[in-house]
Amino acid sequence: MLQELLDDTVTALRNAVARGAPELRPRETGTITHIGGGIARIRGLPSITSEEMVAFPEKQLGIAINLEPDEIGVMLLHDSATLSAGIEVRATGREADTPVGEELLGRVIDATGRVLDQGKSLRFNEHRPIERPAPEIMDRAPVTVPLETGIKAVDAMIPIGRGQRELIVGDRQTGKTSVAVDAIINQHGKDVLCIYCAVGQRGTAVARVVDTLRSHGALAYCVVVVASDEDPPGLRFVTPYAATTMAEYFMENGRDVLIVYDDLTRHARAYRELSLLLRRPPGREAYPGDIFYIHSRLLERATHLHSDRGGGSLTALPIIETQAQDISAYIPTNLISITDGQIYLSPVLFHKGLLPAIDVGKSVSRVGGKTQYPAFRTVAGDLRLSYAQFEELETFSRFATRLDEDTRAIIEHGRRVREVLKQPEQRPLRAAAQIAVLRAVNAGLLDNLDIDNVSDVEDRIQQRVLSELPELCMRMESSQVLQDREWEQILTVASDAVSDSYQGIKR
Numbered sequence: 001m002l003q004e005l006l007d008d009t010v011t012a013l014r015n016a017v018a019r020g021a022p023e024l025r026p027r028e029t030g031t032i033t034h035i036g037g038g039i040a041r042i043r044g045l046p047s048i049t050s051e052e053m054v055a056f057p058e059k060q061l062g063i064a065i066n067l068e069p070d071e072i073g074v075m076l077l078h079d080s081a082t083l084s085a086g087i088e089v090r091a092t093g094r095e096a097d098t099p100v101g102e103e104l105l106g107r108v109i110d111a112t113g114r115v116l117d118q119g120k121s122l123r124f125n126e127h128r129p130i131e132r133p134a135p136e137i138m139d140r141a142p143v144t145v146p147l148e149t150g151i152k153a154v155d156a157m158i159p160i161g162r163g164q165r166e167l168i169v170g171d172r173q174t175g176k177t178s179v180a181v182d183a184i185i186n187q188h189g190k191d192v193l194c195i196y197c198a199v200g201q202r203g204t205a206v207a208r209v210v211d212t213l214r215s216h217g218a219l220a221y222c223v224v225v226v227a228s229d230e231d232p233p234g235l236r237f238v239t240p241y242a243a244t245t246m247a248e249y250f251m252e253n254g255r256d257v258l259i260v261y262d263d264l265t266r267h268a269r270a271y272r273e274l275s276l277l278l279r280r281p282p283g284r285e286a287y288p289g290d291i292f293y294i295h296s297r298l299l300e301r302a303t304h305l306h307s308d309r310g311g312g313s314l315t316a317l318p319i320i321e322t323q324a325q326d327i328s329a330y331i332p333t334n335l336i337s338i339t340d341g342q343i344y345l346s347p348v349l350f351h352k353g354l355l356p357a358i359d360v361g362k363s364v365s366r367v368g369g370k371t372q373y374p375a376f377r378t379v380a381g382d383l384r385l386s387y388a389q390f391e392e393l394e395t396f397s398r399f400a401t402r403l404d405e406d407t408r409a410i411i412e413h414g415r416r417v418r419e420v421l422k423q424p425e426q427r428p429l430r431a432a433a434q435i436a437v438l439r440a441v442n443a444g445l446l447d448n449l450d451i452d453n454v455s456d457v458e459d460r461i462q463q464r465v466l467s468e469l470p471e472l473c474m475r476m477e478s479s480q481v482l483q484d485r486e487w488e489q490i491l492t493v494a495s496d497a498v499s500d501s502y503q504g505i506k507r
């Protein structure tokens, strides 16, 4: 009898060692004293540590965030409907973590690994902490490779590099999500994995993004990590960190990764909600004092790793929603100062139908310019200049009754440029196609066209350059500097395309 008991104990210990859990801890339990708003207060659990996971009876999880002498505050990651005061809870001894691995690609999950799509259930091989220190300076390399969005206005004038953090900011319904989703779609065949992290959005909005990704064949190289507006604030708060951990797994395996946080305004609100419930002192706009830090420590994790560390990269596109175009509000200014630039979307441009509604004058990229292909840089310089000049003149000319020839010419040219910068959503373009058409408009080839015909002609130019000059297109998408004679070749093909269309129009 005793021998049997001993044998059992030895076997149990062996199994525990084999599972890699040699440290046996006495099981510690506590009791819920109060529950509400996605927070549980718990008595007991004397040796719990900050950010340790707490398990509730029906496998719900929470994370200890407030440790006080006689009570701890736990933010819940799951629905609390079945929980009430008096229920016993257990410390897990595990730091808050999230699943990582290849098996996540193509799936829609939450930060705890719960499957949210109709696919088969997932078995995880590995979990990693959701909060991890950002890479050391010595482990970081300069940003050298472009992260192409396929959007002309961005790639030409606000270029982004792999490992950069570029904010997308604008009022609601200005096309923020569309810009980010287009950037993801454009990574098709480019060997960049993508994470779309949805925080606090309605379920239908997330479903729409998932559908778009799927219909463009992009879901296969994506992980969609969701905390919807119906999830508890704790889950909404941890989701961006968990999504970043998933992205880092790929980056540390030498891959290039793009992560979209949609959006961090709602993330900040979730944290404010938690902080107020935990009775932490509110500061400006009722946000707690460490609100800057929650976003800076998140975005510091985006980087380009040194080749000694595998050379992977993590590019971050955080999204912020402003109210009444106020980019000087608390959260937008924080994010603007943390990131390496911003793409500003204007409701005014949106209502004029100038889509994507990117306000080039208020947008900037402080890192990506160095990564732009030389051919792109050549066309982008002219473009920015003539466009800025045009915008200024257009404003003034509204009050003038008669314009001199030069002014008129600049304005007519500017209108063509603006027309070319328009782009429907979900139609990202190859860099060579963008360069060719921008070169053509810069050279004035489109100046005599009717505005309404510009977009057709643009398509023709792209098609002809891509099919007639395939090798030159490869050179445009490389670090090589194009010769004058090569630019001539492009312009010749482009003007052929323009005169073809003239004939098409006349006929």
Ligand SMILES: Nc1ncnc2c1ncn2[C@@H]1O[C@H](COP(=O)(O)OP(=O)(O)O)[C@@H](O)[C@H]1O
Residues within 6 Å of the ligand: 170, 171, 172, 173, 174, 175, 176, 177, 178, 179, 355, 356, 357, 423, 424, 425
């Ligand atoms: N380039 C574009 N061309 C045409 N429609 C667009 C474009 N970008 C966005 N839209 C439309 O504008 C609406 C708002 O876009 P969305 O990305 O959801 O805005 P936000 O995320 O800023 O709220 C959507 O209906 C979308 O289809």
Ligand SMILES: [Mg+2]
Residues within 6 Å of the ligand: 176, 177, 178, 262
């Ligand atoms: Mg959106």
